[in-house]
Amino acid sequence: MPKRWTNVHGAYYYQVPKGLESAWDGKKKFRLGKTLPEAYKVWADRIGRTDNVRAVGDLLDRYALEVIPGKAPSTQTQNTASLKNIRTFFGTAPLSEVKPMHIYKYLDWRPAKTSGKREIEILSHAFTKAVEWGYIEKHPFAWQLRIESDAPRTRYVEDWEIVECLSIDSKRKKGSILAVQSYIRVKLLTGMRRGDLLRLSMSDLQDDGIHLTPNKTKKSTGKRVIIGWSEELREAVAMAKAARPVMIGPFLFCNRSGECYIDEATGRAGGWESLWRGFMARVLKETKVTERFTEHDLRAKCASDAETLAHAQALMTHADSRITDRIYRRKPEIVKPLR
Template sequence: MEARPRKDGLVTYRYHPVGGKPINLGTDRLKAIQRVLDILGQGDGVGTIERLWNQYQDTPDWKRLAEGTRADYKTCSKPLLATFGDVRASDIRASDIARYLRIERQAAPVRANREAALLSNLINLAIERGEAETNPCRQVRRNPEQPRTHAVAVETITTFVQWLMGQTPQRQIIALTAEYAALAGSRKAEFLDIVRPQVDRTAGVIRTKRAKQRGTKRGEVIEEVAITPRLADLLDRIDAIHARQERECLYLFPNRFGNHYTSAGFKAMWSKLMTQALEEKVIEERFTFHDLRAFYATTHKAERGTLPDLHANPAITARVYDRNKVVKRKAL
């Protein structure tokens, strides 16, 4: 390990592997030493799930994950580390994972599946580093998951949106995002950061990048949402709100600082408004923002006879988003 003094008084450290390029270790001497020991397989806690979690966040695999997936994994890491944090990957058995899924996380079976997926990635890293031989996660069946089947009534959505439209301009923006999701069927990740150049009134389309694309396809699939009369009216009302606030904003759905909402920030705001609406008896049932995407797919099929192109796999659109209770067909 090499120490390199800097002009600002700090010292940077880097490790020289035999026959390889130097690895930057930062300016913290103790952390640099610990990292070198980890590389050599001589540090305390080598092969433990907590150490693997810290190492995983420095890998190319982590950098390839979408921002939303990273945030979700960070949430999953908390209960996972509470159980397996100081356990070595090589000591984990399939029975331990099964107990975690069925007993310890019985109250949250779906979240337990996500946590098991993260654990599997960490054990794969341990295998690559020579700290484990097999991945027991592959031997355990995940908890069964059922997609939501409840279809939100149009009256419920309308009432909630109208309630928000009678409040502050910022809450009106939230109402308009709900309308957009119900009319266009887009995910939050596809339109929360939408900017005005993506709205082509001349061509009559809104262009967004399809989310959840993997590998080389990420960012390459462009969705063109046709601007219908109802969607055009929504865009006009967005412009009107921005004009009343006397500000020119690049984003269609800005937060109070003029930036786009983050996924976490929007989720917190939506939950707060939904809870308040229920307490004030504005609506009688809670619904998620993702239910609006299902509302779009269900309404699209009812009005046009076919499901929209929402997913790379049409079977997933039919299984997750189609919530029609009545199936119509013609006799011969």
């Protein structure tokens, strides 16, 4: 957090420097807000833009004030946590003195290598903003680094494993196991991201198909997709409707109160994550499946089972087919021999 910030009883406060109380409603400790996004917004409105930026820590302050609040709630949380480690290593370094060698030293210093790479991505974006804001003339390291990316996950969920998952008996007539099983069916047919599938509303189910605006690109490209109906998809959606614990509600997948599983303030889906963990525990205990798989693996199965890369890319709603091919197409390529 920025200097002089504290978290007390679930809210964020600013400890006002002595003599500046008049600028903060006469208070020595000013309440900024209950959540980090709210606190950053109030902070930014109060102090305006930070123009006296000399060190990396100053740059990160402005980045936290103006850039992070515009990201998705879950990304905000991750970025804010990442800034702590970045500040520890780079906080007092002058902007003009950061070189590629310091980035490599940072990665050596961080025990969690994957997290370290994500943190460098955030630092790189902060320096991109520094160029935009006029603090430096050019990015000090973006085009000079050669950081190896992590190997993509290769877990491919076999068809027989899906059959095993769908064979589990439900102890309830609504929700629970039936909800997860219908969710799996819809996901394998459409390849939707978890957030899009859990946000799917009944009004999105129209005569010509499922109308989808991916949440990931809603604020950027605004790309819209219509997934046409097939008999299998209609049947899967019908099962999802029948499994809803609340029949009158706006969401296809909802909790017992009829509400969306996703908390839009945080981007988390705690209730659904608990439901999925419980389902996978039963899968491993009651079926022949021995290796756990994730929801992301199901999305990859959808892409892998598509007949062509172009079809897989369309299902994944990816702008670049290379992402689809490298990360989501997990089945071996079948190559014909020469005659």
